[in-house]
Amino acid sequence: MATRRVRYPIAVVGAGALGRLFAAGLARVGPVVLVARDAQRAAALAQGYTWVTLEGARRVRPPVAHPGALPEADWVVLVVKGPDTAAAARLAGRMRPKGVLSLQNGLVEATLRRALPGLHAAQGVTTEGAYREGERVVWAGRGETLVPPGFEPIAQALAQAGFRARVEPSIHEARLKKLLVNLVINPLTALARVENGRVAEPPLDALARRLIAEALPVLRGEGLELTPREAEALVFGVARDTARNRSSMLQDVLAGRPTELETLTGAFVALAERRGLEVPTHRAVYALLQAWEQARGLGDDA
Template identity: 55%
Template sequence: MTPNPVSPARYPLAIVGAGALGLNFAARLAALGPVAVIARSAARAAELRAGVEVGGVRFRPDAFGPDALPGADWVIVLVKAGDTAEAARTALAMGPCGVVSLQNGLTGDVLRAVCGDVPAGQGITTEGAFRDGLRVQPSGAGETLLPPGFEAVASMLQRAGFKARIEPDIVAARLVKLLMNLAINPLAAIFRVTNGALVAPPHRRLLDALVDEAWPVLRAEGLPLDAAAARERVVAVALATGANRASMLQDVEAGRRTEIDAITGVFLDMARRHGADAPTHRAVFTLVKRLEG
């Protein structure tokens, strides 16, 4: 076993989830100051301490398993949505001032339920990274928006060179991101196509149907786009990420659980609360669940 590095007892920042995005964030943050990386297990933490390639550079993180956690002032959660509750318990055990998720889907309620009185919230990020065997490859710089109250985290990200800021209307920003995920991810996974293929026949009708069904519900929740702008934004994102293979597609192909519950599942609950019917979303939810096996 590789011993834990000489590391501070308490870190200014910890990242729970040593996957594609977590390691991508951690590698850049560690160039500026101490950052703790929390892996799922002690064994995985030891592997990481021995070194992992991130963006072509060897990175030896201060990695810990849940059995030997350091203290941390702030925690970023970057596990897949289905692992949020466990990751939140790990985050809480580090005695933080606040816990913020940058996950896809809506996971803020799960996070807050675990964190209780400790401030917890959900931001969004369009940073991209993917796992290529044991390596992590960044797949594009984006922007990270954090809820008010997480100024310290925004400042650490900025100092590490990330485009990051506090977004006063984080609810609206999250709804825009949810709309993109609702429209693009399930169709990419079901038809096993790259994002760009969704804007052309035969997939385009389904893409538009998902947007049109989602729009009234999301609008009532605070989506800052009219119906035409919602369609346009989804098409623009699908084209801008045309060559990308959506994470839900990658999960289906790898036989992993997808984030459909935190994306379409959460939306279907929202639609029910608004008395709205969303048959195309129900259909894609069932199909993706079937693909998950």
């Protein structure tokens, strides 16, 4: 007789920085399972890990699963890097969820829908800041998590767990704003090997303005109504607020890992092409980073 799989209200797929952060918080208020990439990583995580917050460090030990021993889940939160989106989404689908919510950067909704036909799958936005130091996860900056309508149970669970989280009816606009920020800060910091704050200072600020000016007509076509002044205030505001941070793309480049180039600049250049709009500066940063990835044999499965 087939054994019934355990069913959790929430599963988090991707036991990296954000996954560990959300699972640690959610585990304080209810059942949650953290799904690792494989059995070996799951076994290490099952020993627990350290969650570092401003209030101090605590040991947490949420239940852990892996593709060979997968529970079911009502709702799945997907937090893997862009190149891993399709594989992780297929894994999420195997948990027979009511819905799959990505909180990744970049544009991944099309990949999600292709990987999960017929399932309720969408992308939200988070500005939480977290990074890993070995097995530890450091909650580096308190942000906000916006989820699309239809994912209320996830917003409620995150809010109960102490995260700032809510349903955002204009989620499309929120995603496009985050995309604009990432299209400027991530490639420039990765190419120049500098912290975020330098994007708002000479000489990079001029290049940043060029990227913003090229991006606006494309994003306007997608529904983002921002004047150049508002767009610059948004991007330079984030650069200054996170001045001492290393962007995720810079961290990937420094660690020799694949970057999220394809779901950020790659996806954006494809959008521009569909609209017949020229984005030469985005194409230039795209080619430079693609060349860096190709030279290291780093690819993309999305």
